[in-house]
Amino acid sequence: VNTTEIRAIVLETLAEVVPDLDPAGLDPDADLRDELDLDSMDTLTIVSRFEERLAITIPDRDVAGMDTLDATVTYLADRRAAAAT
Amino acid sequence: MPRVVVRWSAVTAVDPDLAWSILSDAERRRAERTGHAAVRRRFVTGRALLRSLVAETLPTSAVEVRIDQEPLGRPWLPDHPETGVSVSATHDRVVVAVAVGTSHLGVDVERLDRPLHIPAGRWCTPTEVVALERLTDRDRRRRHLELWTGKEAVTKALGTGLRRPLRDVEVLPDTRADGVPPGVLRWVDAGPDHLVAVAAWA
Secondary structure, eight states, X not given: OOHHHXXXXXXXXXXXXXXXXXXXXXXXXXXXXXXXXXXXXXXXXXXXXXXXXXXXOOOGGGGGGOOSHHHHHHHHHHHHHHHHO | OOOEEEEEEEGGXXXXXXXXXXXXXXXXXXXXXXXXXXHHHHHHHHHHHHHHHXXXXXXXXXXTOOOEEOTTSOEEOTTOTTEEEXXXXXXXXXXXXXXXXXXXXXXXXXXXXXXXXSOHHHHSOHHHHHHHHTSOHHXXXXXXXXXXXXXXXXXXXXXXXXXXXXXXXXXXXSOBBTTBOSSXXXXXXXXXXXXXXXXXXX
């Protein structure tokens, strides 16, 4: 799974939780929780779907760091690479 | 449980201009930095409601009381550190609470019909998972939300946010978590459609 694919998975997952999401209008460095009006239940829903789709586990302590689109993609790519080795 | 005063309001029931007029400069700056209009309105409404409730509870006024923010986002009163405050919101409702005599206070509100799609094992203890499986579908829905709001309220009262995994906080049959005494949780209905959990201990 490369970074482009991970980005697509992230956007697809976000769109499931935020039905009116405009992926093209999403600033990759903006705070996702503010930008998309996500609360903690939304956040954990999204995180659990990342875990399922990428076959990884994401410790709760890492969730706060996945605060922007770019940070989320980078984190998931690292996590996926670590899981694959 | 210490005495806790809880108040809730529909976001649309609070006049935005009136709410804005009692906020501090710092709160207005924070609101202006928020790009999302709904998030901004909820923050403004929540802070105005909290200011009003604090003014009813302590010898201060809604405009004068100082409300600061801990690094993890929890509001607190620097001039009244022994008084706990907490805010929670859904998309259309804001809940605020004040506890005199303790800073260990957390509230959390959820819509009763909100579907919860997170696997129980991701956020519940093994005991809670077993208890959930024994319930009928209808009872399970409500219990899911009691568990979720209860865990959120306890972690807010601890001031740890999501850094404390929800799985480490057992809510049913009674609250069990490191540093949290038993019997600290109550649930109240905020109107027919919302459930509020309140966690507080001295």
